[in-house]
Amino acid sequence: MSAIEKATLRQQALARRLEQGGDAAAVTRNLIAALAPHQEQLLAGYWPMRGEADPRPAMARHQGGVALPVVPGRAMPLIFRAWDGHRLEPGPFGTSHPPADAAEVIPQVVIVPLAAFDAAGNRIGYGGGFYDRSLQILRARGSVTAIGLAFASQELPVIPAESFDQPLDLIVTDRETRFFQR
Template sequence: MILSASKADLRAQALARRASLSAEAVAAFAPFLAETGLAFAKSHFAESPLPASHEVDLVGAYWAIGAEAATMPLLCALDDAGFSVALPVTGPRGTPLTFRRWRPGDILVKGRMGIAEPPVTAAVVEPGLLFVPLAAADREGNRIGYGAGYYDLTLASFRESQRVIAVGVCFSCQILDRVPAEAHDQKLDYLLTEEGVTPCASLSASG
């Protein structure tokens, strides 16, 4: 997937801001993310009960890389609270992510992008709540990822068959005034930063 120059520039700008954060600021976000993300998941599933055919509340998250805030505390908090957690498995370019169940302590393997992910033996699921990584976003819910388009394809696929809530996780310095949106781009419903959770304008617009 080829990004336009404006998107590429905005991504670089936001990632540079993130890279300038202190190690203390990055480390402090991890426990806050765990506490706030867990509270959001509890509230979400309390307000949006699943059909009786669903045995557990499924939450999709991701394995943090680089300068992203660590997600392991969030994954552990969700698991401890009884949620079923899933991590993404990356396939060929141009295909959606596959989410497979995972629990802290389960084996992880190196995936196509060099990111840890569950093995092919783990069960495939479609979470109704996704915590989504990003490079940049705006408060309208527009998101810039890392360039491969996997999450746009995944959200589009999930939204064809079910209601899914996408929570973009980032530092507040990655939120820009405006992110250009193209026809294939999928909007976020909420943003979760070190300042808390805020709904995106796209949520109210979608009803």
């Protein structure tokens, strides 16, 4: 699939997410249930933007440490900083993240925002490759669980996976949680 075709899929999926959205309360319930086996592990979530499914209510209930990603620059992996639930600074691309004095951490569970996903667990993000780079590094260091979070309306029939795409271990939506054997 060409970069133009993938960009078109991304634009269509993002437009559908803004138009259709989903059941936010169901997303929260399903994410809390999916995180239950991971209590006491360090969890990296994200600060939602542009109509993304919101992981914050589930993050607030998590019993382990919580972190948020920091985008250090283009074509670089994310840095994860501990988050106390309060202070945030604006980041690039419309992101929000903990301040520079927050400790850098290595999460064991990462909630990944999605533009789109398919039944095989493939995903499209925003096109910067930040999560793919980051998951590759985290997996090289040890075990990490990657949880895609989206509304069911973001599902597409097929998303072609490329060699650098990092697979998700599960996808949580407002309708269900899907687990993938890798």
